[in-house]
Amino acid sequence: xxxxxxxxxxxxxxxxxxxxxxxxxxxxxxxxxxxxxxxxxxxxxxxxxxxxxxxxxxxxxxxxxxxxxxxxxxxxxxxxxxxxxxxxxxxxxxxxxxxxxxxxxxxxxxxxxxxxxxxxxxxxxxxxxxxxxxxxxxxxxxxxxxxxxxxxxxxxxxxxxxxxxxxxxxxxxxxxxxxxxxxxxxxxxxxxxxxxxxxxxxxxxxxxxxxxxxxxxxxxx
Amino acid sequence: xxxxxxxxxxxxxxxxxxxxxxxxxxxxxxxxxxxxxxxxxxxxxxxxxxxxxxxxxxxxxxxxxxxxxxxxxxxxxxxxxxxxxxxxxxxxxxxxxxxxxxxxxxxxxxxxxxxxxxxxxxxxxxxxxxxxxxxxxxxxxxxxxxxxxxxxxxxxxxxxxxxxxxxxxxxxxxxxxxxxxxxxxxxxxxxxxxxxxxxxxxxxxxxxxxxxxxxxxxxxx
DNA sequence: GATAAAATCGACCAATTATGTCGAATAGTC
DNA sequence: GACTATTCGACATAATTGGTCGATTTTATC
Numbered sequence: 001x002x003x004x005x006x007x008x009x010x011x012x013x014x015x016x017x018x019x020x021x022x023x024x025x026x027x028x029x030x031x032x033x034x035x036x037x038x039x040x041x042x043x044x045x046x047x048x049x050x051x052x053x054x055x056x057x058x059x060x061x062x063x064x065x066x067x068x069x070x071x072x073x074x075x076x077x078x079x080x081x082x083x084x085x086x087x088x089x090x091x092x093x094x095x096x097x098x099x100x101x102x103x104x105x106x107x108x109x110x111x112x113x114x115x116x117x118x119x120x121x122x123x124x125x126x127x128x129x130x131x132x133x134x135x136x137x138x139x140x141x142x143x144x145x146x147x148x149x150x151x152x153x154x155x156x157x158x159x160x161x162x163x164x165x166x167x168x169x170x171x172x173x174x175x176x177x178x179x180x181x182x183x184x185x186x187x188x189x190x191x192x193x194x195x196x197x198x199x200x201x202x203x204x205x206x207x208x209x210x211x212x213x214x215x216x217x218x219x220x221x
Numbered sequence: 222x223x224x225x226x227x228x229x230x231x232x233x234x235x236x237x238x239x240x241x242x243x244x245x246x247x248x249x250x251x252x253x254x255x256x257x258x259x260x261x262x263x264x265x266x267x268x269x270x271x272x273x274x275x276x277x278x279x280x281x282x283x284x285x286x287x288x289x290x291x292x293x294x295x296x297x298x299x300x301x302x303x304x305x306x307x308x309x310x311x312x313x314x315x316x317x318x319x320x321x322x323x324x325x326x327x328x329x330x331x332x333x334x335x336x337x338x339x340x341x342x343x344x345x346x347x348x349x350x351x352x353x354x355x356x357x358x359x360x361x362x363x364x365x366x367x368x369x370x371x372x373x374x375x376x377x378x379x380x381x382x383x384x385x386x387x388x389x390x391x392x393x394x395x396x397x398x399x400x401x402x403x404x405x406x407x408x409x410x411x412x413x414x415x416x417x418x419x420x421x422x423x424x425x426x427x428x429x430x431x432x433x434x435x436x437x438x439x440x441x442x
Numbered sequence: 443g444a445t446a447a448a449a450t451c452g453a454c455c456a457a458t459t460a461t462g463t464c465g466a467a468t469a470g471t472c
Numbered sequence: 473g474a475c476t477a478t479t480c481g482a483c484a485t486a487a488t489t490g491g492t493c494g495a496t497t498t499t500a501t502c
Contacts, residue, residue: 021239034481035481036462036464168392257452260490
């Protein structure tokens with residue numbers, strides 16, 4: 001048994017289903033190891049949680065850096081940044097954050113701070129450059145917009161968690177994304193935006209039943 | 222404060238986020254009442270859980286009865302039954318069932334039994350009639366198919382919960398639904414099925430971004 | 443507005459549950 | 473077979489949570 005396997009298992013369980021449902025006994029049982037072994041690699045539960053948080057942050061940053069690698073203009077960059085963020089929100093259960101906030105408040109604050117510091121400076125920079133370039137509306141106050149965006153995403157995240165009922169998480173984030181993009185884009189750049197969005201439509205379209213498209217085609221015959 | 226409000230709050234919290242995350246203190250706090258008041262309406266936590274389960278069952282049955290009201294043939298009935306079931310799966314968090322199974326095993330068994338008894342006899346009857354009518358394949362063993370269906374849905378439910386990551390719950394259940402429908406339908410009734418499915422497409426289409434449709438239309442200009 | 447009854451509060455206790463420890467057992471190496 | 477490294481799971485201790493109860497507030501009635 002090694003540290004990586006334990007950490008990755010904990011990461012998967014915690015981020016998808018929350019921290020509290022998994023006791024140290026439970027985790028050890030799932031890995032088919034004893035608690036003693038578990039405590040050999042992680043000095044305490046708090047230690048395990050902290051390392052999972054680091055992994056969360058590292059993954060998020062890595063996704064952003066990969067997005068940055070691509071040769072892209074400012075419109076494309078803001079889109080890819082937002083997509084990374086959206087995917088992160090979809091992948092991560094709110095339970096993870098609520099459990100973290102309640103039981104490891106310091107760690108929670110730190111993680112949120114870290115995540116924000118990864119994405120918002122990037123978005124800010126791209127917004128500022130894009131405004132100069134004319135792709136985003138000149139009336140935008142970039143710093144303020146980024147702060148507001150930060151608030152909105154947090155709310156959407158909580159909202160999506162409670163409303164899995166009627167709308168899919170997917171749809172909530174997609175709508176919020178569009179709201180933001182059309183909110184910042186300069187009117188004359190709208191066609192460009194829609195063209196860029198089309199490139200992303202493949203990913204979002206996975207959620208659309210092929211059967212129905214088929215049926216419609218049949219109808220048109 | 223009255224019993225209904227408490228019960229409905231607990232119902233909403235439990236079914237969407239699981240039972241264990243909500244202590245009696247937490248529930249009381251959310252309702253802005255004291256524990257004493259809470260215990261005036263529900264003699265124990267087990268009592269509250271039990272009543273929530275009854276409400277779950279009642280809602281499920283009501284949805285099925287409403288579906289039965291409509292004047293429909295056997296194909297339409299099987300579709301509406303399956304849709305009710307699918308919606309129920311989408312609305313209800315797995316955490317609710319896993320918590321129930323672990324901490325209130327008797328209640329769990331009873332609820333599952335009750336839910337199954339609501340839906341599967343209905344599906345069985347419609348399948349049997351539909352086979353005679355020729356809308357479903359004559360080679361089907363209805364009783365066996367229903368039992369298998371029951372197993373499959375349970376698995377899909379667990380699966381959907383773990384994979385919220387990459388696919389939306391929506392899509393998992395939709396694919397499973399199509400798999401079942403095309404699995405039982407008689408080849409000659411496929412056009413009818415596809416026609417019926419089209420009526421449901423509105424509901425499933427909510428998940429499709431209007432913007433993208435718009436963009437596509439623009440492209441075609 | 444005085445009095446009684448009903449409802450509410452939240453501190454408290456007891457029981458459950460979880461974390462973290464430790465001696466014993468097992469596996470591997472020379 | 474002796475020595476080391478690793479694993480096991482029972483157990484003690486700490487933390488959490490279900491459930492109780494007297495004190496207090498609110499409501500109803502005269």
